Amino acid sequence: MSNRILMFIAALLIVFPLLVVRNTEFAGADVLAEEMIQQIAPNYEPWFDVFFEPPGGEVETLLFSLQAAFGAGIIGYIIGLYKGRKRNG
Amino acid sequence: MKKPLFLLVSVCFTVYILFALSPSVYAMHIMEGFLPWQWALVWWLLFLPFFFVGLRTMTRLMKQKPEVKLLLALATAFTFVLSALKIPSVTGSSSHPTGTGLGSFLFGPFVMTVIGTAVLLFQALLLAHGGLTTLGANAFSMAVVGPFVAYGLFVLCKKCGISLRMSVFLAAMMADLVTYVMTSFQLALAFPDATSGVWGAFLKFASIFAVTQVPLAITEGLLTVVVWNFLHTYSKQELDVLAERGVSLK
Numbered sequence A: 001m002s003n004r005i006l007m008f009i010a011a012l013l014i015v016f017p018l019l020v021v022r023n024t025e026f027a028g029a030d031v032l033a034e035e036m037i038q039q040i041a042p043n044y045e046p047w048f049d050v051f052f053e054p055p056g057g058e059v060e061t062l063l064f065s066l067q068a069a070f071g072a073g074i075i076g077y078i079i080g081l082y083k084g085r086k087r088n089g
Numbered sequence B: 001m002k003k004p005l006f007l008l009v010s011v012c013f014t015v016y017i018l019f020a021l022s023p024s025v026y027a028m029h030i031m032e033g034f035l036p037w038q039w040a041l042v043w044w045l046l047f048l049p050f051f052f053v054g055l056r057t058m059t060r061l062m063k064q065k066p067e068v069k070l071l072l073a074l075a076t077a078f079t080f081v082l083s084a085l086k087i088p089s090v091t092g093s094s095s096h097p098t099g100t101g102l103g104s105f106l107f108g109p110f111v112m113t114v115i116g117t118a119v120l121l122f123q124a125l126l127l128a129h130g131g132l133t134t135l136g137a138n139a140f141s142m143a144v145v146g147p148f149v150a151y152g153l154f155v156l157c158k159k160c161g162i163s164l165r166m167s168v169f170l171a172a173m174m175a176d177l178v179t180y181v182m183t184s185f186q187l188a189l190a191f192p193d194a195t196s197g198v199w200g201a202f203l204k205f206a207s208i209f210a211v212t213q214v215p216l217a218i219t220e221g222l223l224t225v226v227v228w229n230f231l232h233t234y235s236k237q238e239l240d241v242l243a244e245r246g247v248s249l250k
Helices: A003-020 A029-040 A057-087 B003-020 B037-064 B066-084 B101-107 B109-126 B135-159 B164-190 B197-234 B236-243
Strands: B093-095
Touching (some): A029 B093, A029 B164, B037 B066, B037 B109, B093 B197, B101 B109, B101 B135, B135 B164, B164 B197
């Protein structure tokens, strides 16, 4: 299968839940797990807290998108480099 | 690459990154402080030997075959991208892929332990996702179990005569899925259910993590094949160099 088709299927898989599943905010699975822990062990207290937390969702979003952008940039650069190298023999 | 294909690639990456930008972003690893210290310690101790062997393997590889450095950067970047993307799933919640499969076939599972741990550490320190006390447990599932399953399955698929791309797909998909099965198991051991015990708790956690992960694992498998196709077309010589070390990548 060509990359085009593979990417298309991948995109479909991501869009499908958005169209089909309603009335949900697509919360993170870890938050649900946290609720499950509180249900199973109601007396459990987290014994350690994070050193640094991004101040608010927007900053967190920035850091996450930087992580993705940085990675995507490197992937593009390396594949481009390999491609150019092959073309130039 | 032809222009329409390039456009399509850009669109797909944009779609992915837009999901990473959604306001309710969460990590899928065990949160800081959410494992009792005894369990945190157990997983740290189990994880550390793999990490040290990984460091040694990686430095040796860099010394012997410096030409594969770029490929190592690519595998790292792939893990960084995929674990930054929260993707909606059919269960109505979100999770993110792991991206550990690709590096596992290329460099072997131990090297991927180091790379996966680097990503987890980054997310624990800067993004408050996962945590330092739970790093041992999270690294054990994502950077040890995932890569080892990927590598083992890849070798097995090839032995069974399954085509190369299909092997890549299956191994990357299972590495992703098994990471979250392991996470569920770790949580179940620490928080057994009062009536149904560890197994009952495992089913509960797995219903959150593993089920959500199924479509994401398939997506990860597909994207891994996409990158693999590029490598197979444009960087044959690096793959040849890596193949000398063991499993054939052709």
